[in-house]
Amino acid sequence: MNKIVLFCITALLLASCKNTEEFTGFSYDPPDVTNTTDKEIDPQHRRVVGIDSPRVWISNEFEGARANDIYALNDSLIEVFVAPENAPINNSPWFAFKVWSDTIRTATIRLNYADATHRYIPKLLYRTHPDSLWKQELELDVRYDSANGTGTFDIMLAPDPVIISAQPLHTSSGLMGDLAKRGIIDNGFTDVKEAGKSKKRRPIWELEITEVEDQVEAPVLAIVGRQHPPEVTGYLASLHFLEELTSGSELAKEFRQTFVIKAFPMLNPDGVDLGQWRHNAGGVDLNRDWNNFNQPETQTVRDALFPIKENDNRHMFYGIDFHSTDENLFYPINEEVKTSPDNVTQRWVEQIIESHPEIEFRVEEFDTSSPIAKNWFFHTFGIDAVTYEVNDQIGEDELEEVSRSAAKLLMEILLEDWEQKTLDN
Known part of the structure; x- marks a missing residue:
């Protein structure tokens, strides 16, 4: 048999035995996930925002925080907008922010994830003494809106801050x-x-x-x-x-x-x-x-x-x-x-x-x-x-x-x- 023909047949047989499809991601992965060269990050601006009257204060100035924007939609509703570090990205919308009020009062907070939907039940964390660690006290009762992917909950606030987070903080x-x-x-x-x-x-x-x-x-x-x-x-x-x-x-x-x-x-x-x-x-x-x-x-x-x-x-x-x-x-x-x-x-x-x-x-x-x-x-x-x-x-x-x-x-x-x-x- 001609050596060139034999070489071609051998190459074809080897190719047929090998999976030539390159892995591009699991079914739940966004596109381009296996391109692991650096991708641009949208930085989160750290700040304390005061809204409503009496004043409610929301801060993302701590390790593990995520709260990109805060809005007072009306006299009774505060919206916390949570955005990912970049996109496209898997649906794992992490949030964590510190919240308190000048006086004891009830506030209604709505979590808005833009194009994502809920994954985590919001947890209320409080600071323990004397170790000053943030520990989970309870999970909050959330009203979900499947149409727009938001979650709304009521919370009693006081001058002592609490943290609302997707999961307990371990930084x-x-x-x-x-x-x-x-x-x-x-x-x-x-x-x-x-x-x-x-x-x-x-x-x-x-x-x-x-x-x-x-x-x-x-x-x-x-x-x-x-x-x-x-x-x-x-x-x-x-x-x-x-x-x-x-x-x-x-x-x-x-x-x-x-x-x-x-x-x-x-x-x-x-x-x-x-x-x-x-x-x-x-x-x-x-x-x-x-x-x-x-x-x-x-x-x-x-x-x-x-x-x-x-x-x-x-x-x-x-x-x-x-x-x-x-x-x-x-x-x-x-x-x-x-x-x-x-x-x-x-x-x-x-x-x-x-x-x-x-x-x-x-x-x-x-x-x-x-x-x-x-x-x-x-x-x-x-x-x-x-x-x-x-x-x-x-x-x-x-x-x-x-x-x-x-x-x-x-x-x-x-x-x-x-x-x-x-x-x-």
Whole structure:
């Protein structure tokens, strides 16, 4: 056969075996989401606005705030206009603003998201003493208008400010205090270091949790959190997860004496502190940048973990990327894709569901074509990984219970898999 003809036939056969369609986004993604070069941001102007009589004051001058414009529509209605950092963007309209009045009075506030619709029930936060932290007191009773996507609520105001926010505030300045309060750091086996800096030069912290000596062979569990700023329940789940991994239980001690945990609990501190809907300060969805690595946040994790490939004493073993959505949802890698160890997620999720029959979970497998964190773990290390989504509206007690239970179940599975791997070798 003519060599040129043979070459052409071979090329055609190879092309037919390969998926040539480039990933452009999930069904819920806006256009151009995989273009992760910097996109223009519409900055939010920080200010205090006084309206109505007696005066109602609204401020966005704090970390995590989002309230772009405030209007007095009439004597009884105040509208807070909430806009995203740029567009197009996923429907995750984050809002947070401080509000108070010169006198005790009732005010009616309407949230207007322009082209978006409600995702979060407004929470009332109040300042606690003596620690001066903002804590949730209650969820507000909201009247929704499906025609224009707005939400309206009544609130009693006084001279002492309160905060109205989409979710409880957990910003970058409070991260270390939160980790310390939960016993995750300052325990003798957690090393905290600045792995890199965000677009706006905020620190990105890496936790290494282990009781294994450097010269001893050990598997690695990687944990990533808070790529998307509003996804607070996923962030809190990751902290409860880390609490269990750093606890005094015999299981946790055995795990730390066998495994190394590498955790990046707040990967997008700029987006969190700027009160953004989804993106980093470069206007990009970080969880679509795990192929191009155009943004410093994803580069930080890549540069921290990639050297494990060349370290004979460390073996990447499993990866978790924590998020939030409107349900409890796991996105595993497709079961037929061979990983090492294989199908950890499917086995783990089955046990979580069996342990919590009163809670609804959904599982949706995905292929490995999209440029997201879990797929980077697979393509780089050949391991299994999962996108772990937590319900936006999950209760605090249920959130802690499920997260800690899930951590225990995963430790048991990973310890068994590592023991089997060492026996096989």
